[in-house]
Amino acid sequence: MTFSPELEARFAKLLKSYPPGRTRSAVVPMLLYAQDEVGCVSQELIEEVARRCGVTTLQVDEVIGYYSMLHRKPLGKYHVQVCTNIACQALGGEELYEHASRTLGLGNKEATPDGLISLEEVECMGACSWAPAIQINYDFHHLVTPERFDRLIEALRDGSYGKKAS
């Protein structure tokens, strides 16, 4: 597989980060960083990471089901993650997730047919004091009301998202 020069540089740095003979340590970071670039953890990627880290494909395969951020199938271009854990729950996180599900027409871990947006109900993301919170890919959005959520989705759809991130 070929990756961007930035990702290759990241891989090279990763493989040098661990003690001699411990390149298995790079498996999880490599999978996550690569997934961000290629969209999901494919069989091809598993084999590539196994080869680069000097481990068996099974040793790569077995971690994928464990880590909730690793996905075997592509998510939407924008993965919208709504926290409903207790701090967010107290301030309307569950209602926000229901709102998201209804307005996007998506269930948990589903994507729109055009592949633009996917939705996930997630556990605590570390934004409890600024709840309710969502993440769009890796961007945090705090104090999200249903109205603000709608504006964010609109920005995803018209391509203006990220030009003025909050």
Next chain:
Amino acid sequence: MRYNEPSPLEVRVISQRFDLPNSASIDTYLANEGYVAIKKALDMTPEAIIEELKRSSLRGRGGAGFPTGMKWSFVPRNTGKPTYVICNSDESEPGTCKDRLLMENDPHQLIEGMMIAAWTIKSNKGYIFIRGEYRYLIEIVDRAIAEAYERGYLGKNLFGSGWDFDLYTHTGAGAYECGEESALLESLEGRRGVPRLKPPFPAVVGAFQSPTILNNCETFASVPVIIRNGGIWFAELGTPRNGGTRLVCVSGHVNKPGVYELPMGFPVMRLINEVCGGMRNGKKLKAVIPGGSSAPVLRAEECENLPYDYDSLAKLKTMAGSGGLVVLDEDTDIVAVALRTIKFYAHESCGWCIPCREGTTWLKKILTRFHEGGGQKSDIDLIGDLADNMLGRTFCALGDAAAMPTTGFITKFRDEFEAYLKKSQTTAPVPELVNI
């Protein structure tokens, strides 16, 4: 960024640089007492450094509250093996959002704390394990590490001492369990993050089978100021055996939720009423979950005159844990909170130990039925019995972390559970437990 307004009641020690321009840069750090402590530590013996930490009564800020100086003293010397320093920035305990601020606003303080740990045990390698969701922080911390290398604060022969220290970030990929130290080490080594049987503890057999200092991010971040100003100075900020300040994360039904740095022992009701501007919409306080979602809930009346520190909360059979307080008002449905809490633990149980895997699943099923109005009279005691049977019967603390709050909800708010039962007697079909 701080994301919330500071409070005048704060005592800013580890957050003192948060509001400075370019607070994450090495220049800002150096201009504000940065890397002074490591230079001081280089002239100290390991015993003297550990003694200073013991005097500070700094205790682990991740959850367990174990004395940091003692933890460092457990690392054996001269085993012939390399040693490691690992920072737990996997911050995933519901209610907790402080390590994020420490890495975002002052990454060099964390780096310096880890350097002091590394110098103490003559370690040459360290890793900062950052949860996968905090990708933007990996970029910030990586930049800080690169700056430190450029200026000679990391790398070979530091300050002419002949000692080398390399530091790296390592990303998680979504797993609460990896916040448990031995599971974190499994994850660092490229495996599923399941816990190890202890002893041996990580101090003796940790990363890569070698002696390891493993602390929470805030714990490391507290070390430079202790070395700079002395352990006694730090200890006196707090209460006896509960030294210093800590970043307290307040969420829920208060007017000004936020992360605030407060001295240990700060009264919980002053925190709610003065630091956080009181309850939202003038509602009454019903309950406080005092130390992340694993901490058993407190009723409002228990929070009167309650100092926020490890020992005071332990007396009430709960804990200060990770420093996350979830404040709940009179309108809160406690059964719904209990259900959401156990759903989380059921989702995050790694499945390694049967009492946790099965216990969290069955608690979730029973609480789901209860919440939907199909509760049975025997369920309340059944929930308590199940939780009791998980306690202390698992490799790691996740089983306890799920059982303790569950027991807390049904003992402290049994009246609410009983009221749910009365409601459910009037509703017709009882959902099947097996089908939930």
